[in-house]
Amino acid sequence: MKSSLFGLAVLAAISALPLTAAAQKTTAESIAEYRAMLADGNPAELYEAKGEALWKEARGPKKTSLEKCDLGKGPGVVKGAFVELPRFFADTQRVQDLESRLLTCMEQLQGFNAGEIAKTRFGAGEQKTIESLVAYISGESRDLAFNVPQAHDKEKLMYEVGKKVFYLRGGPYDFSCASCHGEDNKRVRLQDLPNLTKQPGAGVGFGSWPAYRVSSGDLWSMQRRLNDCYRQQRFPFPGYASDATIALGVYMGVNSKGGVSIAPALKR
Helix, strand or coil: CHHHHHHHHHHHHHHCCCHHHHHCCCHHHHHHHHHHHHHCCCCHHHHHHHHHHHHHCCECCCCECCCCCECCCCECCCCCCHHHCCEEECCCCEEECHHHHHHHHHHHCCCCCHHHHHHCCCCCHHHHHHHHHHHHHHHCCCCCECCCCCCCHHHHHHHHHHHHHHHCCECCCCECHHHHHCCCCEEECCEEECCCCCCCHHHHHHCCCCEEECCCCEEECHHHHHHHHHHHCCCCCCCCCCHHHHHHHHHHHHHCCCCECCCCEEEC
16 A cells, blocks of 8 residues: 555656656656656565565475475576576476466475466465565566577477467457557557567566556566456456466567566556
8 A cells, every 4th residue: 555655646746747847758758767766665575575485485285395396497496597487397298487387386396286276366375375486586587688498399389379379369359469569659548568579578578577566556477467468358367377378478488588577577
């Protein structure tokens, strides 16, 4: 609540600037300034700290920590893992993003039921745990460049599937992901919409999630962000950690190659 009130105060301050000063700035520049003013106190830092504690805590039926979880760079290695996900994992024979991989580790190492967690609503139970873990793990790769692999045949296949899902139109408004994020210089209200099909837009868009949303007073993972896009399309939500959302992550992640991660970021 405090962050939301502070955000409103900052917006009010921006609105109160003299017209001559406001005229010298674009809307995008003003919003960027607003985010910069909040960045030093990004509440996502609290989720990062909680996520680090959860990573090291013995939990679940097996009373084990996640410190042996392999996120792609070896058991327990966190730094640099986020910017190389989604990727193929030999033990599951699947391409997995961060959230689906955490589900695997929580089930195999700690004894949780991954299926039950996947059915939990956002912001509750172990899904809340995962969002904190995602904040911690992504924060350990802050300022590193994305390099999502495409060496394995299944990684290449998921890229193509993700591309098809990105351009798939559906719902009563006949929208697709590309309707908002498939071209340059698009916006909705005051919000610039990054072009996720290429750099630099893909790096800016993909590289800033998970993020703390001031408007909702909560940290959102990429999964929750994608679900909100589907909500706005009036389209059924994809399953949590489903192949469809993982494929979208592969498509956006590969397109982000060379872009720098700023996650967990701060959003309106």
